[in-house]
Amino acid sequence: MLLYGASGHAKVILSILEANGQRVTAIFDDDPEKKLLERIPVIGTYDPKHEPTAPLIISIGYNAVRRQIARHIQHVFGTAIHPTALVDTNVTVGEGSVIMQGAIVQVGTSMGKHVIVNTGATVDHDCKLGDFVHVAPGVTLCGSVQVGENTLIGAGSVVAPNLTIGADCLIAAGSVVTVCVPNGATVRGNPARIIATS
Structure with missing residues (x-):
């Protein structure tokens, strides 16, 4: 490797x-x-x-x-899943993706390419994570959450069930997301509110 x-x-x-x-x-x-x-x-x-x-x-x-x-890599991409991570057998893990120590990824979830599910994060059932998403340490994504490409869910954040987080978003650390978030938004707080858009 x-x-x-x-x-x-x-x-x-x-x-x-x-x-x-x-x-x-x-x-x-x-x-x-x-x-x-x-x-x-x-x-x-x-x-x-x-x-x-x-x-x-x-x-x-x-x-x-x-x-x-x-974009410039010519090698094939590997994946890495720590043995302490609990990853259901019915989870799709895209190339280049990593699942860190103590993470939980539940049944029906699909992870795109080059996704990071970081230390102790929880991704519940039927979530869809786009390419280049980073789910930071201690995040909780409840069931059926969709996260668009290139989005960062900051450490310790919670996203309520059945929500869509757009592409190119920043969810600030410790946020509690209770509504859908449009593409390019930066949100923060409890409940999380949009503080900037790109």
């Missing part, structure tokens, strides 16, 4: 892969100062010829950056 991005998020993905007995052989990163991460060599900018048959995970938490990088 290869990673792209040598940061704290990469450390967590390394931990997941090690817990599954998978070895990371190298990490790409655009910062020339980075040489080593948790004993794994950081070998510089992306090289499609380096271990071309190895799967790769983009180990960067920022949705927009992950999306930008994904």
Whole structure:
């Protein structure tokens, strides 16, 4: 397995892969100062010829950056699910996606490409997460929630059942979302209110 991005998020993905007995052989990163991460060599900018048959995970938490990088990757994408995560057998996990320690993903949920379900997050039944969504630590998505592409649900937030969160949204940490959120909105509070739109 290869990673792209040598940061704290990469450390967590390394931990997941090690817990599954998978070895990371190298990490790409655009910062020339980075040489080593948790004993794994950081070998510089992306090289499609380096271990071309190895799967790769983009180990960067920022949705927009992950999306930008994904366009240029020629390797196949892997996935990573920590063994302490509870993921129903009837869950679809898209390529490049990761499910962190202690997360719960319930029956009927579909995750797009390059999705992050972070530490201790709960995604209940029949949720649909678009590509490049990040469900931050401690989030609760109740049943049948739909989240559009490139949206961040901030740490500790709660989204009530049957709601739609649009694409390119930011749900601020600790928010309680009780109504649908349009594309490009930033919301905050309890109950969450729109504070900005793009």
